[in-house]
Amino acid sequence: MSGLDWLSAIFLLVGAAFFLAGTVGLLRFPDVYTRLHALAKADNLGLGCIVIGLLFQADSLAAALKLVLVWLLALAASATVSFLVAHRAWRRGIAPWRADEPGIRRHDES
Amino acid sequence: MNLAFDLLLIAALLWSAGRALTTPDLFRAVVLFIVFGLLMALAWARLDAPDIALAEAAIGAGLTGALLLDALGHLRGPVRRKSGLIAPSTVMSSEGAGPPAFPTYFLNGLAIVLAVALGLALAGALLLLPEPAISLPREVAAAMDASGVAHPVTAVLLNFRGYDTLLEVAVLWLALLGVLAVAGGRAPGRAPVTPRSARASLKVPRLLARVLAPLALLVAGYLLWAGAHQPGGAFQAGAVLAAAAVLLNLAGLLPGGATPRWVLRAGLGFGLLVFLAVAAAVMGQGVLLQYPPAWAGALIMLIETGLTLSIGLTLAGLFLALSGASRQ
Amino acid sequence: MLDPLPWLILLPLFWATLAFVRGPGRGGRLAVAGLLLQLALAGGLARQVAGEGERVYAVGGWGAPLGIDLAVDGLSAVMLLLAQAVALPLAVYARAYYAAHEEGARYFWPLAGALLAAMNALFLAADVFNLYVTLELLGLAAVGLVAASGGAGPVTAALRYLMATLLGSGAYLLGVALLYGAYGSVSLSILAPLLGADAPLAVFLAAALMLLGLMLKTALFPFHFWLPPAHGGAPAPVSALLSALVVKASFYLILRLWLDLFAPLATVAAAQLLGLLGAAAILWGSLMALAQTRLKMLVAYSTVAQIGYLFLLFPLATDTGSVASASAIQGGVMQALSHGLAKAAMFAAAGTVILSLGRDDIARLGGVSSRLPLTLFTFALAGVTLMGLPPSGGFTAKWLLMSSAMHSGQWGWVVVMILGGLLAAAYVFKVLRQAFLPVEAGTQFKPVPRLLEWPAFLLALASLLLGLRAGEVLGLLGAG
Amino acid sequence: MSAGLLYALAGAALFAFGVAGLILRSHPLRKILAFNVMGSGAFLVLVGLGQRDGTADPVPQAMVLTGIVVSIAATALALALARRQREHGNDKEERDA
Incomplete structure (x- = not known):
């Protein structure tokens, strides 16, 4: 394995670790807002690292640009969707979780 | 490795x-x-x-x-009890029933034993199986030239076993009918009215949604076209279209609802009708779904285009009818 | 001239889709016209089969094993005729029924069209994977029809029905996977000669999984738990379609697989087990019917019992010699036909009573005899078929089954059939006795349209006359 | 052992999981998950067993594509029914209260 391969592998592993952390966060966080946070953060960073890792392996400039494009599109989509999901949750009256009041609350009632 | x-x-x-x-x-x-x-x-x-x-x-x-x-x-969501209080056990899991009675234990044990036996018998049967007498991949390869497409899975899906696909499209359409029949017993859902303050905060995501939706259309078109010679096709393309529709709905740009108007109904039925029409039309000089070889590629593309539209609408419809119905 | 074979599948799909595009509640007239044409097509196909014997149709021109074959023989021709002959009067009935019950009709016509397309496709299929798709189409259409009325009871019943039917088709699909793995084909005509008693274990497992899945869909005792609430809770036209036809479709498939595909694997023990379950269904279903207090639930439990007779044909037709076996198969198919006609008539009559009276407590049916005489007569005629009295089709069916049992010396089944007939008489007379009581004070009978009463009467009459024309039906059955 | 056979064995186990779940679990959502697991198991057996000699077979692959669409159709209908049932349950409790 050449130095580039090692670099590539390190980025790929870091990316995978972000995905793992995001999934754990999705499972363990208490409400929709924190879960979205975990998901979007980890997805974007994780995907970013994986794209960088793959860039070292790209055999042409076109392929490299396509990879970057994929990442940018995923960033835009994930930001949009996370915002919209959170927005709808808030409009439905789901209050953010607070450590002193566990359980499901509605912000329009409190 | x-x-x-x-x-x-x-x-x-x-x-x-x-x-x-x-x-x-x-x-x-x-x-x-x-x-x-x-x-x-x-x-x-x-x-x-x-x-x-x-x-x-x-x-x-x-x-x-x-x-x-x-x-x-x-x-x-917690089942509301007669007293109006939320039973504590239902907040977390909602499955909170008491400990099962004796016959339940017995039946559960029986079911587990049966499932384990089934799994073991299956495993044994799979390991003991000799090689099959017929090799369909060879038959497929031999008939590829006459199929009108270059990708074997698409050839099986829309030509060799196209009749299965016709019925499968009917199944999908039928599920939407069932969902509409179940969810649509009430007044049609309205698009949520967004207050001014919220509208301002939606500006950027709405802009992005407007950019992403045409991109999704492009991707769906590519998947559809690519299906003729490499992996892809109407179902994958339809799924992308459906995702775009869900995104627009979340952004408040597309109303959800339980009773589609007739243009939408026509769109939902379109794929099935095109498929049926092609199936019926080629019967004039052959049998059901027997494409004339020179036209096979074009007819398959026509069917797939109709299907992509309908599948996209149907998959989006399944989501929107379900999420629109309960949100009065 | 239209080729009846593909059009029996395309036509109902066409009118179903068009009815959907036209909008909620629309499309009834289209459906009646389509069904009229389908009945003519099924008749034409039956004549073809009677004249020229079995027919194979290669969809797409490819032919098995690469493509999908459709096939029609005497058995499928008879079942196709039954499906169209029951559905046409029921469509006329449903138009009158939903004129009074509009909210239930929103998606009735497209769902009913899909149901018929699925059934016709199933009777014509000759490919085990294609059969899986038709089974799913049929199951989802039936569940949608049960749920469409939207009440709490039907929705719960539909969910339970859906889970049962999905478990059934899942088991069936795994069976298909094992068959494909073992032989590399899913075509019945290719698989049949390859199967022998020395088949690998996977094939025995496939047979067990497929038959078990289909038994669940046919609601054979003890898998009948989903049927009474689903058939009893749905609107009357839906109950009639489901009880008369849908359970027969999966029974047809069991028969088809047992006779054509798994015959070399069939053992006397398995056949006896099926017979025992059938006998238990007859006795348990009849007793439960007798215990019901609501008319439609009584009719639904009677379906559980009548399904039992169908399964008596397996012990009578397996390893019993050609005479007994032929007569058993004829009896089983006659039972499917006559029960289909009679049960459609019975549910339709029950629906008429509910529309007129506004309730269906058996204890409060007083006056039905004087206010709805034709409907009560319909119920009684259908009852004659269920009891198996001459000259009904039910009599021919039971007579054929009993003579097969006597021929092969299996007297136990005769006793079960006689007991079942007596119990059927008991629950039919339980309804008739109440209906002849005087009108209860304060009871209003709403007038009902004639198009509600006559289709049901014709169905009941057909079930009765079937016995007189049994020779022709059995001739067609033997043709393929 | 070829990869096809290995995944077919996994499919058999998943099918057994699904059957057990469908029978043992009472919550409708859980039954829906179980049905999907069961279906995935059957799909793996279909494709894996067909490819146990190591070459790709487009016929079972096309069949599984059909099966996946049928699965989501059934899942959507089941979810609609389960939600409607829950709403009826809540209505009833409100009436009783």
Whole structure:
């Protein structure tokens, strides 16, 4: 394995670790807002690292640009969707979780 | 190395499926099920089945996951008790029934024993199986030239076994009918009215949604076109269209509702009608779904285009009718 | 001239889709016109089969094993005729029924069209995977129809029905996978000669899984738990379609697989087990019917019992010699036909009573005899078929089954059939006795349209006359 | 052992999981998950067993594509029914209160 391969592998592993952390966060966080946070953060960073890792392996400039494009599109989509999901949750009256009041609350009632 | 990867993947598949069925929290179960779907997509890739991998990721994990997550809020929400209090055990899992009575224990034990026996018998049977007498891949390869497309899976799906696909499209349409019949007993859902303050905060995401939706259209068109000679096709393209529609709905740019108007109904029926019309038209000089060889490629493309539109609308409709119905 | 074979599948799909595009509640007239044409097509196909014997149709021109074959023989021709002959009067009935019950009709016509397309496709299929798709189409259409009325009871019943039917088709699909793995084909005509008694274990497992899945869908005792709430809770036209036709479709498939595909694997023990379950269904279903207090639930439990007779043909037709076996198969098919006609008539009559009276407590049916005489007569005629009295089709069916039992010396089944007939008489007379009581004070009978009463009467009459024309039906059955 | 056979064995196990879940679990959502797991198991057996000699077979692959669409159709209908049932349950409790 050449130095580039090692670099590539390190980025790929870091990316995978972000995905793992995001999934754990999705499972363990208490409400929709924190879960979205975990998901979007980890997805974007994780995907970013994986794209960088793959860039070292790209055999042409076109392929490299396509990879970057994929990442940018995923960033835009994930930001949009996370915002919209959170927005709808808030409009439905789901209050953010607070450590002193566990359980499901509605912000329009409190 | 490959064997190690396969064993690891299979262990992860079994673990996620088992946990999805046993973990007490329903939310966790659904997330684990989505993980299971994504692992299945990997398994399909390992089995040289990229078409299924695409469909599994988009439909099996993606759309099913979205439907399940959306339903979760309605199915998990605490059951209101007669007293009006929320029973504490139902907040977390909602499955909170008391400890099962003796016959339940007995029957549960019986079911587990039967399931284990079934699994073992299946495993034994699979290991003992000799090679099959007929090799269909060879038959497919021999008939590819006459099929009108260059990708074997598309050839099977829309030509050799196109009749299955015709009925399958009817199944999908039928599910939407059923969902509309069940969810649409009430007044049609209205698009939520967004207050001015919220509208301002929606500006940027709406702009992005407006940019992403045409891009999704482009991707769907590419998948559709690519299906003729490489993995892709109407179902994958339709799933992308459906995702775009769901995005627009979340951004408040597309109303959800339980009673489609006639233009929409026509769009939903369009794919099936095109398929039926082609099936009937080619019968003039042959049998059901026998394309004239010179026209096969064009007819398949026509059918797939109609299907992409209808499948996109139907998959989006399944989501919107379900999520629109309960939100009066 | 239209080729009846593909058009029997395309036509109902066409009118179903058009009815959907036209909008909620629309499309009834289209459906009646389509069904009229379908009945003519099924008749034409039956004449073809009677004249020229079995026919194979290669969809797409490919032929098995690469493509999908459709096939029609005497058995499928008879079942196709039954499906169209029951559905046409029921469509006329449903138009009159939903004129009074509009909210239930929103998606009735497209769902009913899909149901018929699925059933016709199933009777014509000759490919085990294609059969899986038709089974799913049929199951989802039936569940949608049960749920469409939207009440709490039907929705719960539909969910339970859906889970049962999905478990059934899942088991069936695994069976298909094992068959494909073992032989590399899913075509019945290719698989049949390859199967022998020395088949690998996977094939035995496939047979067990497929038959078990289909038994669940046919609601054979003890898998009948989903049927009474689903058939009893749905609107009357839906109950009639489901009880008369849908359970017969999966029974047809069991028969088809047992006779054509798994015959070399069939053992006397398995056949006896099926017979025992059938006998239990007859006795348990009849007793439960007798215990019901609501008319439609009584009719639904009677379906559980009548399904039992169908399964008596397996012990009578397996390893009993050609005479007994032929007569058993004829009896079983006659039972499917006559019960289909009679049960459609019975549910339709029950629906008429509910529309007129506004309730269906059996204890409060007083006056039905004087206010709805034709409907009560319909119920009684259909009852004659269920009891198996001459000259009904039910009599021919039971007579054929009993003579087969006597021929092969299996007297136990005769006793079960006689007991079942007596119990059927008991629950039919339980309804008739109440209906002849005087009108209860304060009871209003709403007038009902004639198009509600006559289609049901014709169905009941057909079930009765079937016995007189049994020779022709059995001739067609033997043709393929 | 080929990868196809290995995944077919996994499919058999998943099918058994699904059957057990469908019978043992009472919550409708859980039954829906179980049905999907069961279906995935059957799909793996279909493709894996067909490819146990190591070459890709487009016929079972096309069948599984059909099966996946049927699965989501059934899942959507089941979810609609389960939600409607829950709403009826809540209505009833409100009436009783």
